[in-house]
Amino acid sequence: MLGLTQIVGYGSLYYCYSILADDIARTFGWTEAGFFGVFSLALLCGAFVAPFVGRAIDRFGAARLMSLGTVLSSLMLSITALAPGPITFSAALMVMQVVSCFVLYDAAFPALVQMAPEKGRRRIVHLTLIAGFASSLFWPLTSWIDHYVGWRMTLAIYAIVNMAVCLPIHLTVNRWTRLILSEARTKPPVAEPAPQHAMVPPDQLGTAMWLVTAGFAFSSLALSAVLSQMVPLLQALGFGAASLAVSTLFGPAQVAVRFGSLIFSGQRHPLTVGMFALTLLPLGLLVAALGAPAFAAAVTFVLLVGLCSGLKSIVQGTVPLVLFGAKGFGSRLGLMAGFRYASGAVAPFLFSLVSGSTNAAAAAIVFAGLGLLGVAALWLVRRKLQPVTV
Missing domain, CATH: 1.20.1250.20 (MFS general substrate transporter like domains)
Incomplete structure (x- = not known):
């Protein structure tokens, strides 16, 4: 389930912009290099908040923040789709890259570990295997949708997909995580399994x-x-x-x-x-x-x-x-x-x-x-x- 949300997340919040860049730049009178300059600045905004998001994930739970991140991501996609000018679009794009920290790998990996720490490593491998198809799916899909309805409607469709597909999954994973942790608290404590690999002193x-x-x-x-x-x-x-x-x-x-x-x-x-x-x-x-x-x-x-x-x-x-x-x-x-x-x-x-x-x-x-x-x-x-x- 999280593999599906990673495909949608990476496809709609990251990969699609390499396809839409030229049309977006033309709409706002930018060069293509100018658009990628704005996109790089948006990525830097995400870099700044990522450590704070990581601490919040440990405190409140990854799946809960992924649910919130999905709502905010959909909102930002909608604002970029409706943006009347470059300032509104740029601001929404920057906020979008900030809230993407709540929904992509660096939130999904902790979600798997919080559900089952002893199985975390193997499940991370499973997740990356599924999500590896994001670019292969969303590059041609974005090109096809953009060709028929334009970049604004493409982003609007992706906002709907995030709400319709990702939000129910993240809410479900959040509920499962709470149930698992609740059951663990009622069971007698067991010794942690011995580590399989060398660790740092x-x-x-x-x-x-x-x-x-x-x-x-x-x-x-x-x-x-x-x-x-x-x-x-x-x-x-x-x-x-x-x-x-x-x-x-x-x-x-x-x-x-x-x-x-x-x-x-x-x-x-x-x-x-x-x-x-x-x-x-x-x-x-x-x-x-x-x-x-x-x-x-x-x-x-x-x-x-x-x-x-x-x-x-x-x-x-x-x-x-x-x-x-x-x-x-x-x-x-x-x-x-x-x-x-x-x-x-x-x-x-x-x-x-x-x-x-x-x-x-x-x-x-x-x-x-x-x-x-x-x-x-x-x-x-x-x-x-x-x-x-x-």
């Missing part, structure tokens, strides 16, 4: 948390830069007309690696998987920069980016859960999300700045270096782990 929690946050933030900086400009980057590197066709391999690679993670989950420490995932992107960037214009280099690059993106969305939830435990999980995800959103918001601008002052190959190498800083941060955490004693 208590005296190293603060340092490890900041290192994990930095690791995913650096990786998000590099990944967001690539995803925002994948086709132009391939073309600038000299891959030519094949760039668009090759880029379609990204989606299948992302979903395939999540299937693999579902099958083999539990066999490796999530931190090891995280280091592997974060290494794939720098490797792909180096292959693209040094291997252009060979067609095999373009294919390898897109596949590695897809594998990185697919695994990264999983380990961003499983790594803090395994390293630090279920208590305070929402707060930790909120803090990490704030830094990830901020780095992701500025990434397209930074990449354009670097590539404009040098060239596409140099920019790819620079951002590969930034991605490796993320790997290094997780490696430092790996050195701090204490083994599990059974």
